[in-house]
Amino acid sequence: MADKKEKAYACVSTILLIGSFCAAALLILGLGMLFFHATPQDYFTSLACPSLSDIFSNLLRGEPTAIINLGILLMMLTPFLRVVVAVFSFLWEKDFKYAAVAFGVMVILLFTIVPSFI
Amino acid sequence: MSDFFFMAIGGLFAGLLGSVLGLGGGVLIIPMLTLVFGVPMREAIGASLVCVIATSSGAASLYVKRHLCNIRLGMTLELATTLGAIAGGVVAGIMKPQILSILFSVLLIYTAGTMLRKKSDGSIGDEMKNTSNLNYGEGSYKITHLPLGMGASFFAGNVSGLLGVGGGVIKVPVMYLLMRVPLKTAVATSNFMIGVTASAGAFVYFSRGEVHPLVAGSTMLGVFLGANLGSRLFPKIKAEYLKKAFVFILLYLSLEMLFRGLGSHLLF
Numbered sequence: 001m002a003d004k005k006e007k008a009y010a011c012v013s014t015i016l017l018i019g020s021f022c023a024a025a026l027l028i029l030g031l032g033m034l035f036f037h038a039t040p041q042d043y044f045t046s047l048a049c050p051s052l053s054d055i056f057s058n059l060l061r062g063e064p065t066a067i068i069n070l071g072i073l074l075m076m077l078t079p080f081l082r083v084v085v086a087v088f089s090f091l092w093e094k095d096f097k098y099a100a101v102a103f104g105v106m107v108i109l110l111f112t113i114v115p116s117f118i
Numbered sequence: 119m120s121d122f123f124f125m126a127i128g129g130l131f132a133g134l135l136g137s138v139l140g141l142g143g144g145v146l147i148i149p150m151l152t153l154v155f156g157v158p159m160r161e162a163i164g165a166s167l168v169c170v171i172a173t174s175s176g177a178a179s180l181y182v183k184r185h186l187c188n189i190r191l192g193m194t195l196e197l198a199t200t201l202g203a204i205a206g207g208v209v210a211g212i213m214k215p216q217i218l219s220i221l222f223s224v225l226l227i228y229t230a231g232t233m234l235r236k237k238s239d240g241s242i243g244d245e246m247k248n249t250s251n252l253n254y255g256e257g258s259y260k261i262t263h264l265p266l267g268m269g270a271s272f273f274a275g276n277v278s279g280l281l282g283v284g285g286g287v288i289k290v291p292v293m294y295l296l297m298r299v300p301l302k303t304a305v306a307t308s309n310f311m312i313g314v315t316a317s318a319g320a321f322v323y324f325s326r327g328e329v330h331p332l333v334a335g336s337t338m339l340g341v342f343l344g345a346n347l348g349s350r351l352f353p354k355i356k357a358e359y360l361k362k363a364f365v366f367i368l369l370y371l372s373l374e375m376l377f378r379g380l381g382s383h384l385l386f
Contacts, residue, residue, distance in 0.1 A: 016313075020175040020342065027339040031122070034332075068335040072168055075338065076320050078175050079313040086193060101193045105314065108200045112207075112318050116325030 015085055019078030026071030033064035080109050121155060122332050126340035128154070133173065133344020139364060142312065143169045143341045144283035145229055148222060149371045152378065157333055159215035163282030164323035165334035167316045170284045172342040174313035186306035191261060191299065195271040196311050199285070200318040202275025207322030210280045219379035222281050226372035230365045232287050259300055267297045279319030284312040 055073070058066035083106045090099035132146040144166040151162035210218060261267075270292040278285035286308045293304035323329050 016175045020172060023172070024339060024342050027335050027342075031126070031332075031336055031339065035123070065331045068331045072329060072331060072334055072338065073324075075168060075171055075175070076317050076324065079171060079317040083193075083196075083314060086189065098190050098193060101190075101197065105193060105196045105200060108197070108204070109314070109318055109321075112204050112321040112325075116321050 011085060011089070015081055016078055019074060019081060023071045023075035023078070026067055026074065030064045030067030030071060033062075033067070077113075080106070080113060083109060122336040125151070125155060125333065126336040129169065129337040129340025130344040130347075131340075132169075133341035133346075134348040135344075135364075136173065136341075137345045137348030139233075139361060141229070142284035142286055143173050143345070144281075145226065145368070147337060147341065148282055149226075149375060151333065151337065152219070153371075153374055155333075157330075159218050160210065160323065160326075160328045161330050161333055163210065163218070164320065164328040165330065165337050166282035167278075167320035167323060168329060168334045169338050169341040170278075170282070170316040171313050171320060172338045173345045174284060174309055174316065186302055187310045188299070188303050188307045189310065191293075192307045192310045194264075195268065195289075195293075195307075196314050198268045198271035199275030199278070199289075199311055199315040202272040202277075203279035203315045203319035204322055206276040206279025206281075207319040208279075209276075211322070211326055213280075216379045216381065218281065219375050223372040223375035223379065225277065225281055225283065226368050226375065229287050230368040230372070232291070233361055233365050233368070259298060259303075262298045263296050267292055270296065275315050275318070278312075278315050279322065282319070284316060286312055 055066050055069045059070060083102055086102040087099055087106055090096075090102055128150045129143075129147065132143045132150060135141070136143045136146060147166045147169050148159075148162045151157040151165060152159055157165070271289065274285040274288040274292065277283065277288060286305075289308040289311065290301075290304050293299040293307060294301050299307070320329065
């Protein structure tokens, strides 16, 4: 029991760390690309409201702002991933009451996440 | 482009200072972005929420590992904080930026007040650092006033989504004073919750196109590096004098944000 819990805690920590460091790496890459060959465009209007498909098509063209956007999105999604892991780890511990609570939090988050991708 | 470089530098300092003083970045980042760089209020809030997630992901992973945080309590309260954050984010989209600015100045005064009070009951930061009992998270204390705590958490989430801060300054007193959670656990649990709450609000701003990639990206990178550096470089700093000095800075920023909301300027 204690061992399982140990593993679940370690897993949550690892997800948080990996997610946030990957996001930071993407930001360094994107901002670095912009910094070293900035084109004279209006940064305040370019891609201010990206949809997910915009981000991915621009990503394929190697657009620095798309890389930055991806980093930001990854950072914004790490807490959600943490909640998803919590749902499964509560299920694993057979703690169905708190699995339901975590599932509730997940559904609430989905309500704000999904509309921003449509 | 150089603006964004300085935003990253500013974020770095906000992250460092925040981790030394035990403040989330938001309280510093929004005044910096709006007053110094002239970023519109809502874009500043969007960027700040992303920064709050970045800070808390680093911090929370440390606390979770140390078992200080009560994940069950955190999850339960998150039901309320996420709903509150979404509501706050939606309301912020309707409100005039000037009103948001004025509300933010009130929040700064409240934050300054909590920093003054912390001194008397031992700073929260010190509590965290002197921890010897690591299996504290779900221990022998009994949680009281859960329904009231849920209501207060909704409010904390609301403030987070409306003004772009983590809301720890509200959650920690609620858990500690109202729900009788030990202080260390309250701090760790609040840190654990802040990321989830902020992301609920952040997506509301994102879907309105108010998370500007360059503003949010460069500030977040700075904050992330600053917060990580801060917690590793100065884990044991005695910040009492810094805190006292900081109260004045918060009061000044509060006035500045108030004047901005009323359509005039103090110094900037």
